[in-house]
Amino acid sequence: MASRKGLGRGLSALIPPPPVVTRVERMPSEADDASSAPLFISVSKIAPNPAQPRKLFRESELAALAASIREQGVLQPLVVRRRGDGYELIIGERRWRAAQLAGLDEVPAVVLDATDRQVVEMALVENVQRADLNPMELAEAFRVLIDDEGMTQDEAGRRVGLDRSSVANHLRLLELPREIQQDLIDQRLTMGHAKAILQVPVEQRSLVRDQIIRSSLSVRAAEELGRRAASSAPRQPRPGPVRDVHVADLEERLRKALQTKVRIVGRRSRGRIELQYFGEGELERLSDRLLGDS
Numbered sequence: 552m553a554s555r556k557g558l559g560r561g562l563s564a565l566i567p568p569p570p571v572v573t574r575v576e577r578m579p580s581e582a583d584d585a586s587s588a589p590l591f592i593s594v595s596k597i598a599p600n601p602a603q604p605r606k607l608f609r610e611s612e613l614a615a616l617a618a619s620i621r622e623q624g625v626l627q628p629l630v631v632r633r634r635g636d637g638y639e640l641i642i643g644e645r646r647w648r649a650a651q652l653a654g655l656d657e658v659p660a661v662v663l664d665a666t667d668r669q670v671v672e673m674a675l676v677e678n679v680q681r682a683d684l685n686p687m688e689l690a691e692a693f694r695v696l697i698d699d700e701g702m703t704q705d706e707a708g709r710r711v712g713l714d715r716s717s718v719a720n721h722l723r724l725l726e727l728p729r730e731i732q733q734d735l736i737d738q739r740l741t742m743g744h745a746k747a748i749l750q751v752p753v754e755q756r757s758l759v760r761d762q763i764i765r766s767s768l769s770v771r772a773a774e775e776l777g778r779r780a781a782s783s784a785p786r787q788p789r790p791g792p793v794r795d796v797h798v799a800d801l802e803e804r805l806r807k808a809l810q811t812k813v814r815i816v817g818r819r820s821r822g823r824i825e826l827q828y829f830g831e832g833e834l835e836r837l838s839d840r841l842l843g844d845s
Contacts, residue, residue: 589628589659596637617652628659743770747777
């Protein structure tokens, strides 16, 4: 993956003023000058974000976070937006899930007014900054930004501090078979292994994947294996040019008339006619026919 030096910008870099206006609601028990305090919201009124790029939440990690929340509470507020009679998560689904495991009825949350596109971007950036996404989650998030939100690869990369080539490499992961995508999710393969697999023909990718896992190959060894597999794969013959049917018909008529092999090279507008002969007598016979001599 490309360097993440650009990720220190924070979420504010995504939303130049004034498109998004932050509205922070205070706790009813606070004084009027405490308007910066988050609102405590019932966990049952918060729904997960369907555009959340992170799909994998490991039970062991949630259990550890839930134990911490029981002792310390939720130290960092969630970020939500209003949806009907409740709220939709923008940032903090892991904390929200762990809070439920910890038995909390309410969690602190900051309420934002945000468009669907901004929700996708903020959720993606927050996860990338925390390095919380596996390669397939990041690939799918880029696909949403490009296909659904109309971004270019350059623009999607800039949003999270990655270059265009890194975005393109992640999008190529979506070409892999499901079993190899699952290997990336389960950390049996790395991004480097996947790039090595992608350089071989489609029909050989599962075989290369099996050998990488069976032999516990390093990325360097996988790249060498991929190069060998790609170079040894049979090349599909290039289709030849489609011949003009009139030229092919004339070629056949000349062959029958002259009783020798005839080849017309080119097309009706330009080309040459080649006649084949064997021996001096055959040459004289063809010359007589062409010159009209008896």
